[in-house]
Amino acid sequence: xxxxxxxxxxxxxxxxxxxxxxxxxxxxxxxxxxxxxxxxxxxxxxxxxxxxxxxxxxxxxxxxxxxxxxxxxxxxxxxxxxxxxxxxxxxxxxxxxxxxxxxxxxxxxxxxxxxxxxxxxxxxxxxxxxxxxxxxxxxxxxxxxxxxxxxxxxxxxxxxxxxxxxxxxxxxxxxxxxxxxxxxxxxxxxxxxxxxxxxxxxxxxxxxxxxxxxxx
Numbered sequence: 001x002x003x004x005x006x007x008x009x010x011x012x013x014x015x016x017x018x019x020x021x022x023x024x025x026x027x028x029x030x031x032x033x034x035x036x037x038x039x040x041x042x043x044x045x046x047x048x049x050x051x052x053x054x055x056x057x058x059x060x061x062x063x064x065x066x067x068x069x070x071x072x073x074x075x076x077x078x079x080x081x082x083x084x085x086x087x088x089x090x091x092x093x094x095x096x097x098x099x100x101x102x103x104x105x106x107x108x109x110x111x112x113x114x115x116x117x118x119x120x121x122x123x124x125x126x127x128x129x130x131x132x133x134x135x136x137x138x139x140x141x142x143x144x145x146x147x148x149x150x151x152x153x154x155x156x157x158x159x160x161x162x163x164x165x166x167x168x169x170x171x172x173x174x175x176x177x178x179x180x181x182x183x184x185x186x187x188x189x190x191x192x193x194x195x196x197x198x199x200x201x202x203x204x205x206x207x208x209x210x211x212x213x214x215x216x
Contacts, residue, residue, distance in 0.1 A: 003069040004029075004038040004097075007060040009046045009078045025074035032072065032099040041069060061094055070095040075197070076112055100198055101189060112189055126155035159193050160210035166190065167211060177205040 001102060008025045022045065033040045042063060046056030057079070064071045073079055076098050080086045086126070089096065090106045098104055104112065166188075175184055182199040214215065 001037055001039045003041050003067055004033055004039055004072045005060050005063045005067070006030075006033075006043040006080065007046070007057060007071060007073050008043065008185075011057070028074040028099045029072050030099070032095045032102065036102075038070065038072070040072075041067065057089075061089075061092060064094045070097055071099045072099065074099050075192050076101070076109065091125065100186075104189075108189075112191075122155075122159070126158050127152060130154045154194050157210055163190070163207065164211055167208070178208070181208075 006026070008022055008029075010021050019049075026043070029043075029056045030040065032038070044056050044060040044062075044063070046054065061073060063069065071094050071097070076086070079089055079096070086109060092147055096106075096109065098109065101108070101112065166185075170181055170184055171175070175181055178201040182201050182204045185199040185204070188200070192203060
């Protein structure tokens with residue numbers, strides 16, 4: 001039986017203690033191992049890692065080298081949040097499996113990381129532009145976050161419009177139910193608005209609501 005080392009990352013110590021986000025990662029990895037003949041020999045949990053300080057990840061990678069095991073993560077963003085990070089890991093001599101895209105090879109992982117980073121950059125730029133526009137109109141950007149909410153809404157609307165060509169193509173193929181659309185977007189590895197999660201019927205429904213005028 002093939003051996004695997006699981007690597008989980010949560011953003012804060014409170015998430016680490018409460019299991020917020022951790023249960024989902026563990027469930028995904030354990031299910032994948034059981035279905036694909038892997039023996040999960042060790043799990044490494046990292047809390048509050050930074051771009052340069054990721055002791056847990058390096059420990060998991062060293063374990064893989066020593067045991068000739070496969071490194072398994074639930075999602076790509078658990079490995080890193082930018083192309084440079086992912087590239088360094090992919091270049092290592094370790095086999096890596098991402099459970100929400102298990103057929104991705106080293107090149108595909110690199111490409112997906114680049115696409116996700118590009119979407120995050122676009123969202124950031126759209127948010128900043130919306131905030132600047134709000135300031136020019138005299139909107140008071142207080143602690144209540146109303147201006148930020150407006151900026152995020154505008155950014156999500158722009159993101160939805162960018163997916164309009166894909167949605168139209170799916171409709172022409174008869175793929176119209178939210179469940180079928182979610183499945184096809186995941187199959188094509190199309191990033192979500194946040195860039196680090198999978199499509200679900202609920203998120204597709206929200207997307208179609210934003211595109212309602214353009215689709216009628």
